[in-house]
Amino acid sequence: MRAEFPDFRLGAVLATSFTATLTERQGEPVERISAPRRLVDWLAVHGLAVDSCTPGQLSLARELRECVHACSTAAATGAPLPASAVRVINVRSVEGRAAAVLTLEGERQWHLASASVEDALSVIAADAIGILSGERDGRLALCASPTCRAAFFDTSQSRTRKWCDMNTCGNRQKKARFLAKQRKDPAPPE
Numbered sequence: 001m002r003a004e005f006p007d008f009r010l011g012a013v014l015a016t017s018f019t020a021t022l023t024e025r026q027g028e029p030v031e032r033i034s035a036p037r038r039l040v041d042w043l044a045v046h047g048l049a050v051d052s053c054t055p056g057q058l059s060l061a062r063e064l065r066e067c068v069h070a071c072s073t074a075a076a077t078g079a080p081l082p083a084s085a086v087r088v089i090n091v092r093s094v095e096g097r098a099a100a101v102l103t104l105e106g107e108r109q110w111h112l113a114s115a116s117v118e119d120a121l122s123v124i125a126a127d128a129i130g131i132l133s134g135e136r137d138g139r140l141a142l143c144a145s146p147t148c149r150a151a152f153f154d155t156s157q158s159r160t161r162k163w164c165d166m167n168t169c170g171n172r173q174k175k176a177r178f179l180a181k182q183r184k185d186p187a188p189p190e
Contacts, residue, residue: 096122
């Protein structure tokens with residue numbers, strides 16, 4: 001990854017990984033798909049290779065991302081799903097032409113009919129629908145970091161995960177608690 005771009009946060013769940021292309025939503029937001037080429041890169045990392053991306057398609061992608069985030073946040077907090085966000089997710093889901101295919105290793109891959117951004121967005125929207133409808137085993141939760149508050153899909157056995165990503169938000173919060181304790185209880189002079 002080039003130094004001027006923040007690294008992608010990669011997760012195991014496509015839809016919530018996509019919402020993580022905008023992080024630190026409650027602090028100083030970090031946009032990880034700041035240009036059409038970055039969206040092409042992110043999609044390729046997730047097995048959804050597309051030929052190209054226009055600024056208009058990037059706008060569609062960001063709109064879908066925010067709608068998935070809004071619905072995921074609502075579901076995690078027990079609030080009603082926002083109707084306008086549900087409409088966008090449904091439109092993106094039916095607009096693309098993608099099909100699930102089975103590999104010889106027994107894994108699912110996606111075949112994009114035209115290798116377009118719209119086809120890739122339909123896969124992300126379909127994944128979001130599977131999560132939001134309760135079709136998948138797990139629960140939606142919000143990151144405990146006060147600056148992050150990212151929605152994530154918790155598939156841990158106990159369903160009690162607190163952080164969207166332990167290597168970033170979890171470690172940051174643990175370090176902050178440690179430093180606060182050090183300031184409160186300084187080591188005695190030797």
